[in-house]
Amino acid sequence: MSELRWDPLKLHWVIIATERGRRPRDFPVEAEAGVQTSCPFCYGNEDKTPREIFAIRPSGAPNTANWQVRVVPNKYPALRVEGELKSRGYGPYDVMDGIGAHEIIIETPDHDRGLADLAPAEITNVLKAYRARFLDLRQDRRLRYMVLFKNHGTRAGATLSHAHSQLIAVPLTPPVAATELRICREFYDAKDRCIFCDLIDFEISCGDRIVREFANYVIMTPYASCFPFELRLYPKRHSHDFALLGDGDLAELAVAMKEMLFRLKTVLKDPPYNFILHTAPPTQDRLGKPNYWTSIEYDYHWHIELVPRLTQIAGFEWGTGFFINPTSPEDAATFLRDAEV
DSSP: OOEEEEETTTTEEEEEOTTTOOOGGGSOOOOOOSOOSOOTTSTTOGGGSOOOSEEEOSSSOTTSSOOSEEEEEOSSOSSBSSSOOOEEEETTEEEEOOBOEEEEEEOOSOTTOOGGGSOHHHHHHHHHHHHHHHHHHTTSTTOOEEEEEEEESGGGTOSSOSOEEEEEEESSOOHHHHHHHHHHHHHHHHHSSOHHHHHHHHHHHHOTTEEEEOSSEEEEOOTTOSSTTOEEEEESSOOSOGGGOOHHHHHHHHHHHHHHHHHHHHHHTSOOEEEEEEOOOOOOOBTTBTTTTTTHHHHOOOEEEEEEOOSOOOHHHHHHSOEEESSOHHHHHHHHHTOOO
16 A cells, blocks of 8 residues: 655655555666767866866876866856855845856766766765865855755756766755755754754664665665655764765765665666765854854754656646655665665
């Protein structure tokens, strides 16, 4: 029988439609169409991108080859760093200038390797680039939130096939993040505990939705998964800010990420997916809100959310805010856990 499940972090209902019971083979993944003859992210094409902001390379000058990870501004940015932040009313509406940052993290010089194909040491370098950019951008007091995400595959929104992530910094807190932050703060105010820590402890003790557990990280399918084979990666120890992780933490996280991505690629034949890294926003003082971030170190818990793009949102979802998931998270965890990788 189908179940309605409530997500206490995202505040929405999900229908787990167990009668449909779709298995990995029921989600055919179409091969990517077309061949890209010239890629601006490949070795030798450094002059085809804006000048790099950050890079990891053993030696050599900036904007030359011999790099391992490279960060450049997006050539067609959604937001720009230059200018002043002007917020104003427009009749019954609010509007502000498009101030922010939009950066591309090129994860490997090898055009034919995805993030799942990289060795843990290579993924560690990607994570170090993430950390460096978070730490740098949060020094700009105009920026309130940073969204680190990856679109893998055309169906997930990738316009270039070369492995890359994106980081967009915005001058306000997005509604999804604001809701999650508020829920965490209210839970901590009521119980003096982190809601994520409670969730992680319960899921580990239950075990039904655990895909892999490491010394300091755990991969699981959410109880109220909106989409088939949706995944979360959490630090088991309480940690609010990804940018504060040390090199050893990033190295272990890279192993967990490699496991998560490669299991997904094996079971679902390299599906398109979206990957989001949720972490604490910059905690600079806000005018009129002196206590705004006083408990975030204790109430928030950074995490990675991964959503394979196997189904589409249709009329029912748009009209109700409910989601219909034809694969239970328990079944998805079993398929991923038992995969031979």
